[in-house]
Amino acid sequence: MSPERFGRYVLTRRLGRGDLAEVLAGTDEAGRPCVIKRLLGARAEPEVLALFTRECTITCGLPPHPALVRGLGHDVATSPPYLVLAPIAGADLRSRRDAGERAPRSVALGWLAAAAEACAHLHTHGWVHGDVSPGNLIVDGPRATLCDLGVVQPVGVAGGTRGTHAYMAPEQVRNEAWTAATDVFALGVLAWELASGQRLFHRGPSYLTMAAVVEAPVPPLGEPALDAVLAHALAKDPAARLGSAAELAARLAALAGAA
Numbered sequence: 001m002s003p004e005r006f007g008r009y010v011l012t013r014r015l016g017r018g019d020l021a022e023v024l025a026g027t028d029e030a031g032r033p034c035v036i037k038r039l040l041g042a043r044a045e046p047e048v049l050a051l052f053t054r055e056c057t058i059t060c061g062l063p064p065h066p067a068l069v070r071g072l073g074h075d076v077a078t079s080p081p082y083l084v085l086a087p088i089a090g091a092d093l094r095s096r097r098d099a100g101e102r103a104p105r106s107v108a109l110g111w112l113a114a115a116a117e118a119c120a121h122l123h124t125h126g127w128v129h130g131d132v133s134p135g136n137l138i139v140d141g142p143r144a145t146l147c148d149l150g151v152v153q154p155v156g157v158a159g160g161t162r163g164t165h166a167y168m169a170p171e172q173v174r175n176e177a178w179t180a181a182t183d184v185f186a187l188g189v190l191a192w193e194l195a196s197g198q199r200l201f202h203r204g205p206s207y208l209t210m211a212a213v214v215e216a217p218v219p220p221l222g223e224p225a226l227d228a229v230l231a232h233a234l235a236k237d238p239a240a241r242l243g244s245a246a247e248l249a250a251r252l253a254a255l256a257g258a259a
Helices: 046-061 093-098 105-124 180-196 206-215 224-233 245-258
Strands: 004-006 009-017 021-027 033-039 071-075 082-085 137-140 143-146
Touching: 009 033, 033 046, 046 071, 046 082, 093 137, 093 180, 105 137, 105 143, 105 180, 105 245, 180 224, 180 245, 224 245
Parallel strands: none
Antiparallel strands: 004 009, 009 021, 021 033, 033 082, 071 082, 137 143
């Protein structure tokens, strides 16, 4: 794309585009690199704008964490509304998966331990991410950063079926309350897929995928230590899962160190 002047920013490259928003790389007025997420269309629907406003407020208001996306500012009163983010080096796991890339076991487990720590940080401040999925985890060498707080919900509140279907927890499919265990389940799906190189619940059509999330058993990987962790992370009943994302992070980090 040609450089585009957008308020105080110059946008130079489109990083992604969805139904509701686009993400672009650019620089601010001082020449510092940044990322802009802006809503599409001159005026967003009220519900979309409300969700985006919450995303902006949380992203910019949370205390920083090394494995969580960092907000630099936002303006939801302008048209189109936008959120300014610190740039993140690397590529998302979905792109790596689609390119057929596989990471060493210790590195992959280290990524997920970092993502679990980021989730624990969110939970401590009263929020559930709700969309821990390959497209929202950016990795660069041993580092991992969890992105996109677009569907976050307060702990204990039902958030519906927003998110990526193949990484939802059963309670999301059933429109029940989201808790820390909801993100633990998604992290478990990612761990299983990174270890196996296969998809766990993806079945094509969304209704088949969501049915698999609720009903399909989790095949063991034949690795007792990892299988034991995943059995507790991927329990269909949220009350039977690991007690916290922090506990999952510690167990994944221990496995990464032993790999």
